[in-house]
Amino acid sequence: MTAAIEIKAVQKHFGNVAIIRDLNLSVAKGERHAIIGPNGAGKSTTFNLISGHIKPSSGEIRLNGDLVSGLRPFEINRRGLSRSFQVTNVFARMTVWENVRCAVLWGTGQRYAFWKNVDHLTEVRERTAEILEDIHLSHRRDVPAGLLTYAEQRELEIGITIAGGANVIMLDEPTAGMSHAETERAVALIRRLTEGRTLVIVEHDMSVVFGLADRISVLVYGNIIASGTPEEIRGNPKVREAYLGEETH
């Protein structure tokens, strides 16, 4: 059974500094996998490596069995992987509706069409409305994305990520900066939207991690020091020492 994501012996240097050293990770299809680790461990770099934003210095990355290390982000996206960003990365001057619609276009086969009126494309319109309903932003559809509240922007971010229909979703700290209530809403949203898909999530909020993940990997100094089920991770002394410390919840 091919893994959804397979990372083998990946290294990444910036100048002389090795940010990622000998990274090995395997995420099975349909699995919900969380990556945790202290700040500066290289979690965002790992995401950037997988999604094609940066190239590995050595090693391979495979998506559903195909080699993707070295491809451009849009090529990887078209192969079924989509990601969100730690710093909200929406299209600020376009409305919420337009944001989601743009994310839907490629997936519905529109490509670079300049001869069709986008307002008349039923499939696009229906899919956009559906996603807006899912992320509970239908009532804000005509608001320019830059004017949304922080939590709404994070939800829009998630919406844009899943809109294309990718089957491997990567979320980079989706609940960062959210209140407790907002986090609960976001987690329920994530759980519902990633039903049947593969999810890789980076998070600092341990309640989210332990509540959502099937498996957890712990990244420290560019290296995975432990990988397993939540119970295994909780009980792992190396992890305790390096990262978890006292559990709070």
Add this chain to the structure above:
Amino acid sequence: MSDTATTAPDMLKQQPGGAMRFYGIWLIAGIALIVLPLIFSSGSALTSFSLIGIAIIFALSYNILLGQTGLLSFGHAVHYGLGGFLAVHVMNAVANDNLPIPLPVIPLVGGIGGLAFAILVGWVMTKRAGTVFAMISLGIGELVASSSLILRSVFGGESGITTDRTALPHMFGWTFGPQIQVYYLIAFWVMVSAIAMYALTRTPLGRICNAVRDNPERVEFIGYDPHVVRYLAYGFAGFFAGFAGGLTGINFEIANSAYLGATQSGFVLFAAFIGGTAYFFGPILGAIIVTYLQLGLTNVTTVWQLYFGIIFIAIVMFAPGGVAGILMRHRPLIRAKALGMVIPSYLVAAIPTLALVLGVILSIETVARYTAGEGESNIVNLLGIPFDTTTAATWVVAAVLVVGGFLVARMTWRRIAEAWDRAATVARDRGHLA
């Protein structure tokens, strides 16, 4: 730059009766184009309207790059000029070889000229965006403009290539000799190309262009290659610019290297930016304003280009959304019936601001006449009052107007800001402002 999205028509359509209003605007525009020369039928009016029509197409084509896709070009006139040259050459060939191509079709030839060059250089040019793209566009513009002086057989050297628009096969008995016929030809194509360029903004490509403008990085993660998007936008912009160039060739019956030059590129940048790049009608407004300014000012002062520069700088610094941006900002106030809260402060500010403007104009004109030496009159006629530039009184008046006007005007501008604050709050409370 500005704070709202280019979805005004989108929102307009969704309001009750919105579709009617949307198509109504286009209908009124069409009727206006037809009726205008019947009301203002003088020769100079027809010439102005023709020039404005061409400028509208040119400025709209420029906004495909700047307002739609976020690409700032300092060399857009290249496509305009090449379109003009191709059109003129084809017109001469048609006349010489008796080909069955009537004049109304010629602008399409211009479009093909602009498009061909865009296809040729566009891929390499759109590899980079932002400041680097701007510099490259400058370089390519200079490259073509300089080359045009070398390839005399194609570009006719300094004197250019002339043609005769009446020598083509006639359509409906029209020779296109009289300016009024040329005007209607231009008006027809203005309507068609404006509709086409507007329609482009409503396509998947058009929407993704906006996304590339806002966040090119993110666009890659929704499956699109920003390079391809920019290249396609560049092609469309080149086509419509060449189209405008073809119309110019028809209008003036000549194409010369000035069409390709930096001045022409600057003109279209001014027009699009002063009009406002965030709204589709912005460049249309800008084309009208800039063309009228140019026509009007050249008769009145020798330093009209300086005024252009100052107006442009003022817009960049204080109103980067352009005239369209300023107008559209009032829309929420109008809907919330709060417009009356700001009008009085405008009226109060008008007087010192006008004094300031008059002072600046007087200063510039005085310096211009003073340094011009022989041959220029020493009298500046401002509002009918003659000012003698050789007397100290004129300089004193100018200084007082500028300094005094500025100090007083500044206070009134603060009152405008305060009035806006109050009006915006009201609009927000009434739900018309997010």
Add this chain to the structure above:
Amino acid sequence: MRELIVISTLNGVLFGMLLFLLSSGLTVIFSMMGVLNFAHASFYMLGAFFGYQLTRWMGFWPALVLAPLLVGAVGMAVERYGLRNTHKHGHVAELLLTFGLAYAIEEIVSMIWGKSPMDYRVPAALDFPAFTVFSTNYPAYKIFMLAVSVAVFVALLIVLKKTRVGLIVQAALTHPNMVAHLGHDVGRVFMLVFGVGCALAGLAGVIAGPSLVTQSDMASLLGPILFVVIVFGGLGSLPGAFIASLLIGLIQTFAVALNGSLASVFGPLDASFGPSVLTDIWNVTIAQIAPILPYVLLVLILIVRPMGLLGTRET
């Protein structure tokens, strides 16, 4: 032939150093502030005209000191009252502001001094031949120009490497955001850097004025070449700007000196070809295409290495 090569090399290096004087200021301003000063060549022109006017009033040597200071002051005012207010609207707005400024400055200069070349003379003290190369006299003034350029270059190097201000500027070349976080009065630093950059451009104008033509279209002729230098060398790279300046300086100077064309080498084309693109290309001399050469280089570097020779920063 040897004479041509030696003279052209001297002139080429001179032109290259002049270009570097301009492009170094432009690069430092861009690296520190993220704004590409479209009006940089306009400050060069202001330097030439201020130099000319001040020379008429008080002689060349006082003008040499005063004119760059004046230009620097204008630059600081532009930063303080113009750029600083436009910064919040983004880089495009800043670039457009400097574009409008370049436009306005050219118009103001034409208005005050007219459009004809100014009679800006080489000072009598330097108006003699420095040495003779083969049969040509090489003017001492050009050696003076070269000396000033080298002196400024060395001074820049010392300031950058040995002083605190230089350290900050170097840091800003690669990490502009950090400089802001370090707690320096960023506004004042920016104003100073912009002012010094413009003053350097003005200095280049003051000394180049007597040798090259001082005319109101100076800026629009030199401006695009300056940007080619920047893009070719790589945005934000001082060494890249240095190499690119020398390269383009030499290429342009040699091209202008050469009168060869395909026609001169292979003989005239058959008259049956008539006026056509082929005849135009066949008959054009290298000197005539000299103005285009920098842009050809631009296209080449874009195809081969889009980030420039030694480019480090994206826009």
